[in-house]
Amino acid sequence: MLLFQDGTQDPLAEGLAEEKTLSIIELIQSGGLGGQLIIALLFVLLLVGLYIYFERILAIRAASKVDSNFMNQIRDHVSSGKTDAAQVLCAQVNSPVSRLIGKGISRIGKPLEDINTAIENAGKLEIYKLEKNVSVIATIAGAAPMIGFLGTVIGMILSIFEISNAGGNIDMKLLSDGLYTAMTTTVAGLIVGIISYIAYNHLVVRTDKVIYQMEANSIEFLDLLNEPI
Numbered sequence: 001m002l003l004f005q006d007g008t009q010d011p012l013a014e015g016l017a018e019e020k021t022l023s024i025i026e027l028i029q030s031g032g033l034g035g036q037l038i039i040a041l042l043f044v045l046l047l048v049g050l051y052i053y054f055e056r057i058l059a060i061r062a063a064s065k066v067d068s069n070f071m072n073q074i075r076d077h078v079s080s081g082k083t084d085a086a087q088v089l090c091a092q093v094n095s096p097v098s099r100l101i102g103k104g105i106s107r108i109g110k111p112l113e114d115i116n117t118a119i120e121n122a123g124k125l126e127i128y129k130l131e132k133n134v135s136v137i138a139t140i141a142g143a144a145p146m147i148g149f150l151g152t153v154i155g156m157i158l159s160i161f162e163i164s165n166a167g168g169n170i171d172m173k174l175l176s177d178g179l180y181t182a183m184t185t186t187v188a189g190l191i192v193g194i195i196s197y198i199a200y201n202h203l204v205v206r207t208d209k210v211i212y213q214m215e216a217n218s219i220e221f222l223d224l225l226n227e228p229i
Contacts, residue, residue: 038151038185042144046192049140052133053199060130060206064213066097071217074101075224083108096126096210097217104221112225119218126214130207134200141196148189155182 070093077086083105090102103122107115159182 035151035155035185038147038154039188042147042185042188042192045140045144045147046195049137049192049196049199052137053203056130056132056134056203057206059132060203060210062094063096063126063130064206064210066095066213066217067093070098071101071220074105074221078105078108078224096123096130096214099126100214100218101221104218104225108225112222115225116222119221123214123218127207127211130210134203134207137196137200137203141193141200144192144196145189148186148193151185151189152182155185 070089073089074086077083077089086105087102090098090105100119100122104115104119107118
């Protein structure tokens with residue numbers, strides 16, 4: 001502590017000694033009940049988004065695992081007329097590609113156009129399974145910032161209310177509560193929105209890769225049926 005000769009404390013040192021730090025928890029608590037409710041809602045949305053993201057990532061990763069020798073085995077079975085063996089192989093391999101090929105094998109003997117239609121319909125079902133609940137993350141990505149901005153508006157309303165009621169004596173403590181609500185909810189909404197947006201786009205990219213894989217193997221299977229015997 002710095003003291004002058006008269007025993008008084010240096011004002012600069014006193015200001016440094018009184019410097020306050022604010023943790024995240026204290027910041028949320030300072031936002032009032034309205035801000036805390038909005039922060040809690042955003043936290044729940046974040047948990048929901050993360051749960052769906054990791055659940056979908058695991059499902060997409062499992063769907064993308066296809067043995068590189070799978071189509072060669074299908075080609076050998078179909079070329080040899082062993083459609084039953086090909087069906088058994090498709091049943092043993094639990095993946096969207098195997099289910100599409102299995103659907104096509106079950107239609108062998110019918111016109112090629114009918115086989116193609118059956119594969120396309122099965123493909124739409126597989127895509128629907130891959131994209132399950134992904135739209136929820138997109139909704140969170142768009143809604144979270146707006147919920148945060150709602151907290152901003154509430155906080156500003158509280159601040160203006162305090163100013164109007166204070167007359168000429170503005171209580172900075174009460175005024176700061178409204179500003180805390182405004183700022184913390186905005187930041188929280190943007191954080192949740194950014195995380196959800198990145199998660200959604202990552203899932204879309206990973207899903208597209210599986211779809212391209214399904215299309216490529218379906219085309220290879222149709223080309224196999226088109227080969228002259």
